[in-house]
Amino acid sequence: MRIAVHSKLDQKINLESFDYILKKLDSLPFEVFISKDFYKLLETSNRILKFKEVFNSNKDLNPEIEYFLSIGGDGTLLDTITYVQDSGIKIVGINLGRMGFLSSISFEMLDSALEDLLLGQIKTEKRVLLKLDTENELFDNLKFALNDFAILKRDTSSMIKIKAYVDGEYLNTYWGDGLIVSTPSGSTAYSLSVGGPVVTPGSSNFIISPVCPHNLNVRPLIVSDNCRLSFKVETRSNNYLLSLDSRSEKVNSLERISVSKCSFTINLVQFRNNSFFNTLRKKLNWGLDLRN
Numbered sequence: 001m002r003i004a005v006h007s008k009l010d011q012k013i014n015l016e017s018f019d020y021i022l023k024k025l026d027s028l029p030f031e032v033f034i035s036k037d038f039y040k041l042l043e044t045s046n047r048i049l050k051f052k053e054v055f056n057s058n059k060d061l062n063p064e065i066e067y068f069l070s071i072g073g074d075g076t077l078l079d080t081i082t083y084v085q086d087s088g089i090k091i092v093g094i095n096l097g098r099m100g101f102l103s104s105i106s107f108e109m110l111d112s113a114l115e116d117l118l119l120g121q122i123k124t125e126k127r128v129l130l131k132l133d134t135e136n137e138l139f140d141n142l143k144f145a146l147n148d149f150a151i152l153k154r155d156t157s158s159m160i161k162i163k164a165y166v167d168g169e170y171l172n173t174y175w176g177d178g179l180i181v182s183t184p185s186g187s188t189a190y191s192l193s194v195g196g197p198v199v200t201p202g203s204s205n206f207i208i209s210p211v212c213p214h215n216l217n218v219r220p221l222i223v224s225d226n227c228r229l230s231f232k233v234e235t236r237s238n239n240y241l242l243s244l245d246s247r248s249e250k251v252n253s254l255e256r257i258s259v260s261k262c263s264f265t266i267n268l269v270q271f272r273n274n275s276f277f278n279t280l281r282k283k284l285n286w287g288l289d290l291r292n
Helices: 015-027 036-044 074-084 107-121 276-284
Strands: 002-007 031-035 053-055 067-072 090-095 122-126 132-134 148-152 160-166 169-176 179-184 206-209 222-225 229-234 238-242 247-252 257-261 266-272
Touching: 002 074, 015 107, 015 122, 031 036, 031 179, 036 053, 067 074, 074 090, 090 107, 132 148, 132 238, 160 179, 169 179, 169 206
Parallel strands: 002 031, 002 067, 031 053, 067 090, 090 266
Antiparallel strands: 122 266, 132 257, 148 179, 148 238, 160 169, 160 229, 179 206, 206 222, 229 257, 238 247
16 A cells, blocks of 8 residues: 655654654555655654655646545644645544644544554545635746635735625625635634634535724625635735635735636545544534533
């Protein structure tokens, strides 16, 4: 079985965990490919390396790879998606970080998860992505996001003005610090922190959530993911920040932008006794009540 592995080395993460994971992979009947950045980081930290098959981008991925292991936290998994893209490779998120909502496999579950992988005792969830359309070249042409797209102010304390349209029809003008468009996967991320609702995966919706709105009567809105959302932004500094998941770029206020559903989905692996609702209760303490 061919698998790919990617991680972003962090001083907060116990390097002994990496050693254990790499040795475990070496002991199982896997043909392992690792990302170039991960390889360099392990090499710099004097880790023992037995895997020489290295990839640098989506174009370098062996087409016969079945699973892609993301080792770290949710940020690492979002980074992993830039490698996987539309290849259809199934992503396994192993959490060595903090919350780990998307990367829901804990280090303690690693051995059983890898065994289940070999036995095929898994299920996959198809996760919808957002696609960004702009006039100019941005984000190294990686214009997609699993969690969210955001328009945010920068360089000034003044509010920004965002006119939003749904399939060309005027929706609203938002005054505040910005606006977030989230997928169901991202409903438990940035969108949640600004008061957006939790939406289950597969709901076929986008969530539009204002960031610090200067209106008492503006609330998050759920729309169909079949629609196209477009925006006109006005700022005093003539520029603002666009973000796709953990990536961001400064954009001129004259830039025309819109978002819609991406043409491909991401396959996220789930294991036994590991579901969205279980993760919701465990990671976010959702529904926590002493009476339960």
